[in-house]
Amino acid sequence: MDTTQYGDDDDFNENVNKKYTFFVIDGNPAMFETSKAGDQPEFKIALKLILNEMVRVCCSRSLNNHIGVIITSTKHSETVSLENSTLLVPMGVLGQEEVNAVKDLLEEEDVLPAVRLLTGGHHQSDLSNVLNYCKRVFASCPNTRHQSVVYLTNNRNPFGRDDFWESSYFKRTKTAVTKIIGLGQRKTLGEFSVIMLPEDGYKPEDKKEKQKEPWYYLDPEVFTQECDAAARIHQKITAQRSHANLTVNIGPGVTFDVSVFSMVMEAKPLDHRTKYTYDTEEKIVKTSGYVKKKSKINLDDEFEEKDEEETVPMETGETSIDTQQDEAQNALSRLKLATSLQRRDLQKAITIGGQKIILNRERFDAMNEVDAKGVDVVGFVPLNRVDREVSVISPKIIQPNDQVNLFLSSLEPLIVLDQRRYDKDAKTHSDLKMTLVWDRDNSSLAHLHSHNVRYWIDELFSYSIIHTLIKSK
Structure with missing residues (x-):
């Protein structure tokens, strides 16, 4: 595998093939409640899921995964565009400070007072505004290869009515999700995922039952039972994706699966201002030199000398021009034959x-x-x-x-x-x-x-x- 490294002054590796992910935590009061004594509130469970993925990203050698964390339904507002929401971790490369911001909240015995101190308390917020903010951040990030928003909540219907499809809040949110996904656009496609908490809660299996749930229209995989929440987050963000799994059976009881990946190393783009060779992509270097320009009299003298040499009879032992041309043609033919034979024996x-x-x-x-x-x-x-x-x-x-x-x-x-x-x-x-x-x-x-x-x-x-x-x- 090529391990070519570029210089420190080359900013190519800093802005290529980035993955941008926003974790959005629902800050409604129900997220801080527990149904059973001794159980952790869903807000802490959400923090733990995010922290585990952040640690996984930090342990990798890659700097291509950028992560941000937002808490919704808060009195404090980070910006006018992010109204009633708190930006816990700004979008960027993770470090110790960003991980500690989530870890400190998770280690609080009573997380509600700590969140109130940080966010100013609870206040109703609009999820569509948060998603539009995420979309603007994605648009400002260069060289995006993957963008994703993961929303963690325990509210099955935040739109406040059974006919949620008629709600203007639902329509605004669906429009914002469509912008995140990027359908019908030429920009990088994205993903919007909803993680319903608790994980052991009710998950409809029948399609008719799923259609009664508003989150199903925003994330068709919200009620999947194939994997847990941690595995689903990992698959959506940092997991390497294969084109397919091919099941190969050699004989009775002998079966193995082959995952097909398309993997390429990051390559420095070519400078289109210069020309390159087609085969090796090496730069074509133009060089110029100077030769002595002969006068017309000297050139005429050379031509006269050549004419005298051509008129020398064959008995002198010298080869005529025609004989030299024949030998050159024969040598060229032998070279072409040898080249064709070598091409037949080419090996990869x-x-x-x-x-x-x-x-x-x-x-x-x-x-x-x-x-x-x-x-x-x-x-x-x-x-x-x-x-x-x-x-x-x-x-x-x-x-x-x-x-x-x-x-x-x-x-x-x-x-x-x-x-x-x-x-x-x-x-x-x-x-x-x-x-x-x-x-x-x-x-x-x-x-x-x-x-x-x-x-x-x-x-x-x-x-x-x-x-x-x-x-x-």
């Missing part, structure tokens, strides 16, 4: 995990026979070895992880594993090439070459890479 070498994988021309031709390649290279690498400073492309097309069929019914996988390894038994180097072709009609593996399944599974994680080609149905 990739070094991954200290192992060098070499693909020759024949293997390239075999790969190109498969149309519409979906996955080119899938590396079996533990996630803890993935550098978090790399950029991860957000998913655009996600194929379902089909657990019913043995593989995705609309795809035909062709998996080619090619790795030069050391055969301990034979004490020689050998090439191992395996091809798996899934036959949907017979619901079984049609071809399994070179080695049996058990041996292949034992040796699977010793190989650095699997080339996976997916052909459309």
Whole structure:
């Protein structure tokens, strides 16, 4: 992996591929109440969820995650645009001071007096104003790759009426959420998530019941039961996103999932004022030099001398101009032939995990026979070895992880594993090439070459890479 570092005076790394997240905590009085003795109020639970994610971000080496925290329904107002809301942590890179601001509130035995001292007490606020403020902050931030607002509350219907869709407050909030998400715009798309507290509260499962809840129209995943609140916050903010999970079955009882990521390192943009080579993107440096300009008389003398040399007869032992041209043409032909032979023997070498994988021309031709390649290279690498400073492309097309069929019914996988390894038994180097072709009609593996399944599974994680080609149905 490229570890190129730029100079201290280069501000490129400071403003590229940033993730901006606002945590908005509902400050209504019900958030400070407890239903059972000994339980923590929902406001403290919200602070704990935010603190855990802030610590996770601070422990990473990346400075791309910017976080801000807002408390709504307060008497104090930070700005005119953020009316009746307190900015607990301004948007920016987290440090010890920002983390302590949340930690100090969380460690208070009675959090309500501490919040009153900080915010001036409770006062009704408009959530749409808070969301519009978040949108303006996002718009002022450069090079945004991901923007998100996470709202933590225990109020199931803050709009004050059963026909909430007729409420002007709901309409304003929905419009603000649409601006955050960025639908229909060319700017960076965002997310708005609602975390309902407590987590073990009522969550409707039927779609008709969900449609009775106003938060469902603002966040369709508000009542999801697939993960807890902490995992959902992590997925929305700092988790690396994969395009899909491909379920691969090698044989009876032998199944593993492959997550497909698109990962690229941050690259310094090219200066468009200069020209670069197409292949290596190196700068084209123009140089100028000076040569002595010969007079016209000297040039005429040189031409006369050349004419005399050309008229010398062949018996003198010197080669004529025509003979020299023929030899030059023959040399050029031999050079072209050698170049074409070398092109046939071109090999692509990739070094991954200290192992060098070499693909020759024949293997390239075999790969190109498969149309519409979906996955080119899938590396079996533990996630803890993935550098978090790399950029991860957000998913655009996600194929379902089909657990019913043995593989995705609309795809035909062709998996080619090619790795030069050391055969301990034979004490020689050998090439191992395996091809798996899934036959949907017979619901079984049609071809399994070179080695049996058990041996292949034992040796699977010793190989650095699997080339996976997916052909459309």
